[in-house]
Amino acid sequence: MSIDNYNYSAISKVLNAVQYFGDLNPKLLGAIIGVKEATGIMETLRKKSTFSVTFIARERIMGLRKYFVSLKIPPTMISLVDLYEVLDGFPSFIGRDFNSPENTIMIIPFPKGKTDFIRALEELADAGLVHNLIVRKFVRQYQFYTDFSTFDFEKNTFKENFLVKPRSPLILPDLSDGFRPDWLDLAIMGKKQENNKRTLKEIASLLNVPYRVALKHYQEHIIGRSLVEGYVMRWDNSDITRLTILFKRDENFLRELTRIPTLTHAADLDDGTSVAFIFADQHMIPGIMDYVAYLRLKFKMDAKVMVHLFKPRFKYLLAASIPYEHYTESRTWVYDLDKMLQRARELARKLELLPLPTSYPPTDNIP
Incomplete structure (x- = not known):
């Protein structure tokens, strides 16, 4: 399906949410923000090679x-x-x-x-x-977060160089509470950073672990324990x-x-x-x-x-x-x-x- 088949406001909403929650679980993302087409939008953008998302790690x-x-x-x-x-x-x-x-x-x-x-x-x-x-x-x-309100999805570029108002920092809470990640947590993050377009299923295959194990580590450790400080989305x-x-x-x-x-x-x-x-x-x-x-x-x-x-x-x-x-x-x-x-x-x-x-x-x- 072409990206033009989706409403631009829905696309912007999904892209803004990705910078809060990441892109490795688009079905859950769509449920959180109330956009049922979220999975289709993300799959279309990946196939079109338009956007990629990577972690900003909380190194501490x-x-x-x-x-x-x-x-x-x-x-x-x-x-x-x-x-x-x-x-x-x-x-x-x-x-x-x-x-x-x-x-x-x-x-x-x-x-x-x-x-x-x-x-x-x-x-x-x-x-x-x-x-x-x-x-x-x-x-x-x-x-x-990158503001896509002035992005032209047809030309794949920004219409305006500057926003009318300054932006405030995006602050994701630190839920670590003394948590120490294991090797698989960091390997999942590293494999995603190596190739921003990889899905969680692809990463699980590369690491030779079941998808459900990778999903558990992603949800409970990487997200649940704040190993991610934020996400950078690049077009x-x-x-x-x-x-x-x-x-x-x-x-x-x-x-x-x-x-x-x-x-x-x-x-x-x-x-x-x-x-x-x-x-x-x-x-x-x-x-x-x-x-x-x-x-x-x-x-x-x-x-x-x-x-x-x-x-x-x-x-x-x-x-x-x-x-x-x-x-x-x-x-x-x-x-x-x-x-x-x-x-x-x-x-x-x-x-x-x-x-x-x-x-x-x-x-x-x-x-």
């Missing part, structure tokens, strides 16, 4: 601490895949700025109380491959680009940024800065850049916009699942620091380094 409950890392690397020498492999698959996001390719950021969830990944990055710094390394902790996260468009905005913490500045309908989540960092993440069609980017410039003047503060193109693949952006492969059946996180250090040394040797500058021109307070 999993025993992880999330870090925001910024650094400068020679873009012609080190790829994003190189960094991912050196850090043994722990980064959930690595982004290189299209306009300043030496500027790179990473989001790294790592076992609580451990920061050994920094030693691997310092190994690269000692080899002259990394400069201006800054590591910050996430202290608070904000989730915002598939060849022109889509990811943006990162770094700015000094200011709740009014962030509030105005939420008028961008595709700002999905944001976070406060432990050094007084904040970061916001946006998925944008190409035609939206000039307007967003102008809007950020306007907000800089209005609030008399600095802000930096980084552009991460999806293509060529892995050149400017690498997104990955939670590092569930490092979580054991005994509910502990494991990693091999020696392996990380060895990979860093091997990368340095492979590149047969030429002399590189030991410093970069001075920058402002926001890396």
